[in-house]
Amino acid sequence: MCLTLSQVTKRYGNHTVLDAVGFDVRAGERVALLGHNGAGKSTLMKIILGLIPADLGSVSVLGAAPGSQTARTGTAYLPENAAFHPALTGQEQLCHYLRLRGASTSQAMPLLERVGLETAARRRIGTYSKGMRQRVGLAQALIGTPRLLVLDEPTSGLDPVSRREFYTILDELAAQGTAILLSSHALTEVEARTDRIVILSSGVMVANDTLANLRRRASLPIRLQISAQNGKADEVARKLSAGRRNGVMVDLVCRSDEKLARLGDISALGSLVDDVDIIPPSLEDIYSHFSKGGGA
Amino acid sequence: MNRILASARTEFFIALRNRWITIAVAMMVLFSLVLSAAGSAPTGALGVDKLSVTVASLTSLAVYLVPLVALLMSFDAIAGEIERGTLSLVLTYPVSRAALILGKFTAHLAILAIAVAAGYGIAAIAAMAADPDAIRGVPALLRLFWTSILLGATFIGIGYGLSAFARRPGAAAGLVIGLWLVLIVLYDLGLLAAIVADDGGKFTTDYFPWLLLGNPADAFRIYNLAVSDATAAATGLTGAANSIPPVLALISILVWPIVATTIAWLTFRKVTP
Numbered sequence: 001m002c003l004t005l006s007q008v009t010k011r012y013g014n015h016t017v018l019d020a021v022g023f024d025v026r027a028g029e030r031v032a033l034l035g036h037n038g039a040g041k042s043t044l045m046k047i048i049l050g051l052i053p054a055d056l057g058s059v060s061v062l063g064a065a066p067g068s069q070t071a072r073t074g075t076a077y078l079p080e081n082a083a084f085h086p087a088l089t090g091q092e093q094l095c096h097y098l099r100l101r102g103a104s105t106s107q108a109m110p111l112l113e114r115v116g117l118e119t120a121a122r123r124r125i126g127t128y129s130k131g132m133r134q135r136v137g138l139a140q141a142l143i144g145t146p147r148l149l150v151l152d153e154p155t156s157g158l159d160p161v162s163r164r165e166f167y168t169i170l171d172e173l174a175a176q177g178t179a180i181l182l183s184s185h186a187l188t189e190v191e192a193r194t195d196r197i198v199i200l201s202s203g204v205m206v207a208n209d210t211l212a213n214l215r216r217r218a219s220l221p222i223r224l225q226i227s228a229q230n231g232k233a234d235e236v237a238r239k240l241s242a243g244r245r246n247g248v249m250v251d252l253v254c255r256s257d258e259k260l261a262r263l264g265d266i267s268a269l270g271s272l273v274d275d276v277d278i279i280p281p282s283l284e285d286i287y288s289h290f291s292k293g294g295g296a
Numbered sequence: 297m298n299r300i301l302a303s304a305r306t307e308f309f310i311a312l313r314n315r316w317i318t319i320a321v322a323m324m325v326l327f328s329l330v331l332s333a334a335g336s337a338p339t340g341a342l343g344v345d346k347l348s349v350t351v352a353s354l355t356s357l358a359v360y361l362v363p364l365v366a367l368l369m370s371f372d373a374i375a376g377e378i379e380r381g382t383l384s385l386v387l388t389y390p391v392s393r394a395a396l397i398l399g400k401f402t403a404h405l406a407i408l409a410i411a412v413a414a415g416y417g418i419a420a421i422a423a424m425a426a427d428p429d430a431i432r433g434v435p436a437l438l439r440l441f442w443t444s445i446l447l448g449a450t451f452i453g454i455g456y457g458l459s460a461f462a463r464r465p466g467a468a469a470g471l472v473i474g475l476w477l478v479l480i481v482l483y484d485l486g487l488l489a490a491i492v493a494d495d496g497g498k499f500t501t502d503y504f505p506w507l508l509l510g511n512p513a514d515a516f517r518i519y520n521l522a523v524s525d526a527t528a529a530a531t532g533l534t535g536a537a538n539s540i541p542p543v544l545a546l547i548s549i550l551v552w553p554i555v556a557t558t559i560a561w562l563t564f565r566k567v568t569p
Binding site (some may be wrong): 099102 | 298299301302303305309310313314318380381383384385386387388389390391568569
């Protein structure tokens with residue numbers, strides 16, 4: 001086990017930022033930590049990194065205490081909005097991080113190439129875009145193939161192409177056995193890229209499961225969107241006892257076990273109906289279901 | 297050790313890019329040249345070579361300038377990293393806080409040494425060009441050099457402490473300027489006022505010498521002027537402090553850098569990014 005959290009609690013005065021949070025991340029596993037702003041994601045990461053202590057509970061990073069030499073040697077971190085000294089070039093900054101890790105500075109260019117920064121390596125970081133700074137941040141996190149990678153909203157500021165490249169690199173690391181914990185506030189972004197999802201809501205862990213299981217557990221209603229014949233929307237809505245959306249569309253919401261029966265009702269209307277679309281609950285629906293406490 | 301050097305190297309690079317090295321060297325050279333020019337008039341003091349006179353003038357200059365340069369370089373060291381958001385990342389690296397701060401300290405002290413060497417070097421060349429006897433003042437100049445470095449080390453350490461305490465560069469800048477005014481300018485004026493009010497009483501005899509030794513800048517001045525040949529050039533408070541044994545001033549000069557860097561480390565240890 002690369003990371004084990006148990007009953008982790010953090011309070012600032014009377015405000016409980018984290019309330020008995022506990023989960024594991026195994027080697028090679030990619031876990032997404034989701035939550036609104038202020039849900040406690042960054043605080044939890046800082047505790048894992050040993051930057052701040054937890055008030056209660058226990059944390060084990062690579063079998064050692066957070067912030068210990070073992071934990072820090074094997075852990076890499078990418079902070080939210082990675083920042084660097086603007087006067088240094090990307091290459092100089094990376095050489096600095098390599099030296100701090102006791103690694104050879106000859107790795108600087110290969111690492112910068114890996115994140116697609118080879119052409120900008122000799123320019124000052126002050127001239128970089130936010131996405132480029134984020135890539136420098138990723139490059140430093142890749143030094144020496146860490147055993148645990150902690151990424152705080154790593155893809156904010158990246159364009160869709162860069163995001164895809166970013167996740168490809170993460171997949172390679174996970175395949176080599178790196179445990180990855182990354183935070184995000186968009187479930188859509190992490191859906192296909194992570195093995196498990198942990199959702200924090202106001203410091204409470206409300207979900208810790210695979211996306212498929214979360215979808216099942218949420219059992220959110222399905223929406224049926226019916227296009228009625230011109231001018232017949234009212235009639236269709238009345239016959240199905242549903243709400244009309246506009247001149248031609250009728251919205252129907254049902255549980256997943258009612259779906260077939262409702263489709264039967266719709267097809268019985270015959271020529272009144274032009275078309276039917278079945279809209280399953282979106283990832284955002286599932287996320288808000290859990291983050292509002294629906295899974296607790 | 298390698299990690300201290302890594303941190304020092306990067307810090308030196310940054311100072312070079314940010315023109316801090318240029319500014320510090322230019323300041324020291326400019327002021328030294330002005331002093332040399334001002335001191336080129338006949339001194340009237342018999343048996344005193346030109347360089348020794350220059351050293352006396354440089355001492356008065358260094359008391360103001362060395363702490364100022366040291367504080368200006370150091371106030372941003374920790375507060376700036378907190379503000380930029382670079383500290384939280386570097387603290388997750390397998391490097392101790394002591395190593396990080398020692399790295400910065402090494403770089404800043406090296407820059408100060410370069411600036412001081414350039415300034416004093418120019419003044420020394422000017423003095424030697426005008427007076428062949430000036431070679432006799434070289435030991436005094438060397439003593440001024442290494443005590444200046446120790447004085448700078450003290451104020452770099454204090455600057456780090458204030459930087460970590462303030463956590464914001466703006467607040468840190470205000471604190472270091474305030475500290476400079478109090479320790480370098482107002483402190484002596486306050487002591488002088490107290491002596492005048494005391495009129496040779498218990499304060500003047502018992503407390504005043506210790507208060508003078510407790511201030512690193514005053515200790516620096518006392519030591520350099522007391523052991524140099526040009527005590528005639530000593531003015532103000534130092535004249536009044538002639539009775540203080542130079543060895544006590546030397547101890548103060550040696551102890552202060554250790555105290556200051558320890559304070560810096562203790563304050564930095566408490567910083568949570």
